[in-house]
Amino acid sequence: MSLKLENVTKRFGSLTAVNQLSLEIPSNEIFGFLGANGAGKTTTFRMILGLLDLSNGSILWDGRPINYETSPYIGYLPEERGLYPKLKVKDQVVYLARLRGMDKQNAEKELKKWLDRFQVPQYEMKKVEELSKGNQQKIQFITAVLHKPKLLILDEPFSGLDPVNVELLKEAVLDLKNSGTTIVFSSHRMEHVEELCEHVCIMQKGSPVLSGSLREIKRSFGKKNISIAADFSLDYLKEFPGVLKWKKTSEGALLQVETEEAGQPILESLIGKGFVRKFSIDEPSLNDIFIEKVGLSYE
Amino acid sequence: MNKFWMMLVHTYGTKLKTKSFIVTTIILVAAIFLMANINKIISYFDGHEVKHIAVLDESNGVIFAPLKTSLAAVDKDIKLEKSGDDETALKKQVSEGKLDGYLVLSLDERHLPKAVYRSESSDSNTADRLKNALQTVKGQMVAGKLQLTSDKLALLNSPVSFEKVPLDRKAQSKEQQGAASALVYVLLIAIYMSVLMYANMIATEVAVEKSSRVMEILISSVSPIKQMFAKILGVGLLGLTQIIIAIAAGVLALQTNSEVLSFIKHFHISSMAASTIGYAIVFFLLGYFLYATLAALLGSLVSRVEDIQQMVLPMTFLVVIGFMVSMYGMNQPDAAFVTVASYIPFFTPMIMFMRYGLLGIPTWEVLVGIAIMIVSIIILAVMGARIYRGGVLMYGTSSSLKNIKTAFLLTKKEPTSERKKNIPF
Numbered sequence: 001m002s003l004k005l006e007n008v009t010k011r012f013g014s015l016t017a018v019n020q021l022s023l024e025i026p027s028n029e030i031f032g033f034l035g036a037n038g039a040g041k042t043t044t045f046r047m048i049l050g051l052l053d054l055s056n057g058s059i060l061w062d063g064r065p066i067n068y069e070t071s072p073y074i075g076y077l078p079e080e081r082g083l084y085p086k087l088k089v090k091d092q093v094v095y096l097a098r099l100r101g102m103d104k105q106n107a108e109k110e111l112k113k114w115l116d117r118f119q120v121p122q123y124e125m126k127k128v129e130e131l132s133k134g135n136q137q138k139i140q141f142i143t144a145v146l147h148k149p150k151l152l153i154l155d156e157p158f159s160g161l162d163p164v165n166v167e168l169l170k171e172a173v174l175d176l177k178n179s180g181t182t183i184v185f186s187s188h189r190m191e192h193v194e195e196l197c198e199h200v201c202i203m204q205k206g207s208p209v210l211s212g213s214l215r216e217i218k219r220s221f222g223k224k225n226i227s228i229a230a231d232f233s234l235d236y237l238k239e240f241p242g243v244l245k246w247k248k249t250s251e252g253a254l255l256q257v258e259t260e261e262a263g264q265p266i267l268e269s270l271i272g273k274g275f276v277r278k279f280s281i282d283e284p285s286l287n288d289i290f291i292e293k294v295g296l297s298y299e
Numbered sequence: 300m301n302k303f304w305m306m307l308v309h310t311y312g313t314k315l316k317t318k319s320f321i322v323t324t325i326i327l328v329a330a331i332f333l334m335a336n337i338n339k340i341i342s343y344f345d346g347h348e349v350k351h352i353a354v355l356d357e358s359n360g361v362i363f364a365p366l367k368t369s370l371a372a373v374d375k376d377i378k379l380e381k382s383g384d385d386e387t388a389l390k391k392q393v394s395e396g397k398l399d400g401y402l403v404l405s406l407d408e409r410h411l412p413k414a415v416y417r418s419e420s421s422d423s424n425t426a427d428r429l430k431n432a433l434q435t436v437k438g439q440m441v442a443g444k445l446q447l448t449s450d451k452l453a454l455l456n457s458p459v460s461f462e463k464v465p466l467d468r469k470a471q472s473k474e475q476q477g478a479a480s481a482l483v484y485v486l487l488i489a490i491y492m493s494v495l496m497y498a499n500m501i502a503t504e505v506a507v508e509k510s511s512r513v514m515e516i517l518i519s520s521v522s523p524i525k526q527m528f529a530k531i532l533g534v535g536l537l538g539l540t541q542i543i544i545a546i547a548a549g550v551l552a553l554q555t556n557s558e559v560l561s562f563i564k565h566f567h568i569s570s571m572a573a574s575t576i577g578y579a580i581v582f583f584l585l586g587y588f589l590y591a592t593l594a595a596l597l598g599s600l601v602s603r604v605e606d607i608q609q610m611v612l613p614m615t616f617l618v619v620i621g622f623m624v625s626m627y628g629m630n631q632p633d634a635a636f637v638t639v640a641s642y643i644p645f646f647t648p649m650i651m652f653m654r655y656g657l658l659g660i661p662t663w664e665v666l667v668g669i670a671i672m673i674v675s676i677i678i679l680a681v682m683g684a685r686i687y688r689g690g691v692l693m694y695g696t697s698s699s700l701k702n703i704k705t706a707f708l709l710t711k712k713e714p715t716s717e718r719k720k721n722i723p724f
Contacts, residue, residue, distance in 0.1 A: 049519045051688075071520045082512035087313065092513075095309050099302055099520040143516065 001027040001150060003048070003182060007057035010043055010206075017043045019206045021057075025184060025199070030177050032197035032214075033186035034290065039203040041186040042079055045153050048184070049076055061151060072101035075149030079156045081136050083143070085129035089115075092128070093143050100147040107146060114142045118168060133160045141169060145176060152176060154185035158192055170196065190287040200286070204294050218283050225288065226255040226263055229278035230270065240266060251278070256288070302521045303529050310504070310533025315540070323496075324541055328548040335552035350399040350425055353382040353389050357405040362412045362436060366404070369439075370432040377428060393419055402429065412437050479575055479656035480629070486579050487625050487649050489542075490586045494618045497538045497587070498594035499611060501530055505598030506607045509690075524684035531591040538587070578655055578665060585672040586648030590614065592676060596683040599690035600706060621646040625653045632657040641668060644675035 003025040010018040018040040025031045033041050046052040048059055050066050059066060066074065084092050090111060097107040115121045118138045128136055137160055145152060157173070158166045173196060177183055187193055193200055194214065201211040210217060223244065228234060229251035237253060238246045242262030247254045257263060263281045270276050314320055333340065356363045367379050382389060382401070389401040400418030407413045414433055416426050442452045508514045517526060597610045624646060628637040632654055641650040641664075651668035654660050689706035 046515075051515065051518055068520070068522055074519070076516060076519055078512055078515045080512050082514070082516050084508070084513050085511055086507075091313075095305070096513075096516060096520075098305055099517065 001062040003151060004060045008047060008054055008059060009056035010047060011055045017206050021208055023201055023211060027182045028180055029198055030183045030196045032193035032200040034193060034200060035203035040206040041203060042155055045155055048153060072147060073150040075144040075152040077140055077144040077154045077157055081140055083128045083140060086127060088125055088127055089139055090124045093146060096143050097146045102147045110146050134162060134165050137161055150181060152181050152183045156186055190290060194286045202290060202293060209293050221284055221289050222259060223284055224257055224260050225282045225284055226257055226266060227280050228252040230274060230276045232274035303525045306521060306526060306529035307533045310530050311536050314537050324544055327545050331545060331548045332552045336556055350377045352377060352379055353398050353401040354379050355382060355403045362404045365436045365439060366432055369435045374428055411440060482575060482579055483653045483656040486583060486652055487622060490583060490649055491618060491622045493538055493587060494590045497534050498590045501534050501591050502594040502598035502607055502611050504530060505595055506601050506604045509599060510602060510604050523688040527595045527683060527687055530595060535587060575656060578652060582648040582652040588676050589644060589672060592679040592683050596686050599687040617645045621649045625649040628653050642671060644671050647672050
C-alpha cells in the first residue's frame with residue numbers, strides 16, 4: 001500500500017508551486033518532507049489529500065486515486081490548528097471521526113484511550129479555545145489518528161510543543177508506524193526527521209533537490225565531520241589539506257573533511273601537541289547536508 | 300447515517316445550543332406575547348385610572364345633566380362632579396393633584412354649549428372624549444330646537460355607504476384580497492428577517508470553520524457541495540424551529556386574548572385560497588435557498604470572521620432593495636418597474652408573490668418566476684461549490700469580490716490566471 005507520486009506539478013497562474021515531483025513512499029514507513037516555508041510541502045500534501053487538483057502528473061495510493069471513498073483510510077494533521085474553538089474536545093473529535101467513517105461508541109472509546117496516553121483526560125469536556133497551544137496540538141493529533149488511518153499525513157506535527165510533549169508525540173508516531181501505518185510528515189527540524197525517517201525528500205522552490213533513503217543520502221554525500229576536544233589551539237587545522245570547513249567549539253573544533261581518509265593525517269598531526277580528550281569521525285548530520293544542498297540555514 | 304446527514308445534524312445541534320440562538324428565541328417569544336397583549340398592556344397603563352373632573356356649570360344646569368348621561372353611556376373612566384368652588388380654588392386643586400382637570404360649561408349667544416377644559420398635562424385623550432360627549436349634547440339640543448325626532452337625528456348621523464370594487468382582480472373576493480395582502484406583509488417581513496438572520500448565520504459559520512482551519516479537515520472527508528448544502532439545510536431547519544416556536548407562541552398568546560383574536564379574524568385567513576398559501580411557502584423556501592447559497596459562497600471567501608460583515612454587505616443590499624421595492628409595490632402593484640423587478644431572481648420571492656397576492660396575476664407568470672429562481676439556485680450552487688472549495692484554501696488579503704475569480708481558478712485543472720495573490724502554501 002505505497003503512495004506513488006509521478007511527475008506531480010502544480011501551477012498557480014505563472015507560479016509553479018510544485019514542479020515534476022516523483023516519489024514512491026513505501027508502506028509501513030515514516031517519510032520525511034523537508035523544505036523551507038514556501039518550498040511546496042503543504043501544496044504537495046493538499047494534492048495528496050485531493051484538496052487541490054494537479055496541474056500535471058498523478059498521485060496513487062495502493063494503485064488507486066485518492067478521493068472521498070478513501071478518506072476513511074487517511075488521516076491529516078494540518079500545519080495550523082484546525083479545530084472548532086467553541087466546541088468541546090469530545091464533541092468535535094467524535095464528529096470529525098464519524099465523518100471519517102467511524103462509529104460513535106468506538107470513537108468515544110478511542111478518544112479516552114488517547115487522552116489517557118497523552119496524560120490529558122481532564123480535557124475531554126473542555127472547549128478547545130480554553131486549552132494551551134500544546135494541548136490543542138495533542139487534540140489535533142488525536143483527530144488525525146483516531147480512525148486508525150492507513151495513510152497519515154502530518155504537516156509540522158511538532159511545532160509549538162515543549163520537549164516532553166515532542167517525545168510523547170514521537171513515541172505515538174513510532175507506535176503507529178509499527179502497527180502498520182504509512183506516515184508522511186514534514187518538518188524543518190532536521191533532528192526530528194533524522195530520528196524518525198528512513199526515506200526523505202528535500203524540497204526547494206517546488207522541486208525535489210534530494211530524495212531517497214537517509215542512509216544512502218548520507219553515504220553518497222561522502223563528506224565527514226570530525227570533532228576534536230583538545231587543550232591546545234587547533235587553529236592550524238584551518239589550512240590543513242582536506243579540511244573544507246572549520247568551526248571553533250567550546251572544547252576544541254569541529255571540522256568537515258572531504259573524505260574519511262582525510263582524518264588520518266589530522267589525527268597524526270595532533271600527536272605530540274598536547275592532551276587530546278576526544279577525536280571522532282562522524283556521519284554528517286542531515287542539517288549539514290541540507291545546508292550544503294540548499295545553501296540556506298533553517299531555524 | 301451518511302456524512303451529509305451527520306453534518307446537517309451537527310450544524311443544527313450545535314447552533315441550537317448556542318447562547319445567541321436561545322437568547323434570540325426568548326426575545327422573539329417575549330415580543331410575540333407583548334404584541335398579542337398590547338391592548339391589555341395599554342389599558343393597564345392608562346385605563347384603570349379614573350379621571351376626576353370638576354365641572355363649573357355656568358349654564359344653570361342645562362348642559363351638565365345631559366353631558367353626564369352622554370358621557371356615562373360610552374365612558375366609565377371619567378367622573379364628572381359639579382363643583383361649587385370658584386376657578387382659583389379649582390386651579391389649586393388641580394395643581395395639588397386632587398383633580399385631573401376642570402371643565403367650565405357655558406352657553407354661547409346662540410344658546411349652544413361651549414366649554415373650556417383645563418388640566419395639568421396636555422391630556423388630549425380625555426379632552427377628546429369630553430369633546431365628543433359635548434358634541435352629542437349639542438346635537439340633541441339643536442335637534443330639540445329644530446324639533447327633530449331621535450330617528451331623524453340618527454338618520455342624519457349615519458355614515459354614507461361607499462364600496463370600492465377593483466375590476467382587474469379576478470376570482471378573488473374582498474376577504475381573500477384582505478387576507479392576501481396581510482399574508483404578503485407577513486411573507487415580506489419573514490423573508491427579510493430570515494435572510495438577514497439565517498443567511499448571515501451561514502456565512503459566519505462557514506467563515507468560522509475556515510478561519511479555524513477545521514475546513515481543511517472537513518473538506519478532505521466530505522465534498523464541498525455536500526458540506527454547503529448540509530449547512531444550508533441545517534441552518535434552515537434551525538430557522539424552521541424558530542418559526543415554529545414563534546407560531547406556537549403566537550397561538551398560545553392569542554388564546555389568552557380574545558380581543559386581539561377577533562381582530563385577527565377580520566383578515567379571514569380561512570377564506571384565503573390554498574394556492575396563495577402554497578405559493579407563500581414555495582417563495583419563502585426558494586428565497587431562503589437562494590440567499591443561503593449566496594451567503595455560503597461569500598462566507599468561504601473571507602479569511603477572518605471580522606471580514607464577514609463587509610463581504611455580505613452586497614447581499615444585504617439586495618434584500619433591502621427587494622424589500623423596499625415590494626413595500627412601494629404594495630401601493631402600486633402594477634407599476635412597470637415592479638413587474639420587471641419581479642423577474643430578477645433576488646427580488647422574485649418578495650415581489651412576484653406580492654404581485655400574485657395583490658393583482659392575481661396569471662399562473663404562468665408565477666411559474667416563470669419560480670423557474671428563474673430554481674435555475675439561479677442551481678447556477679449559484681454549482682458555482683458556489685467550486686468557489687467554496689477554492690475559497691476555503693485561500694488565506695490572505697480577503698474581502699474583495701475579485702477573490703471569487705481567484706477561488707474559481709484555484710479549482711481549475713489548468714489555471715490561466717496571472718494573479719499571484721492568495722496563493723496557498
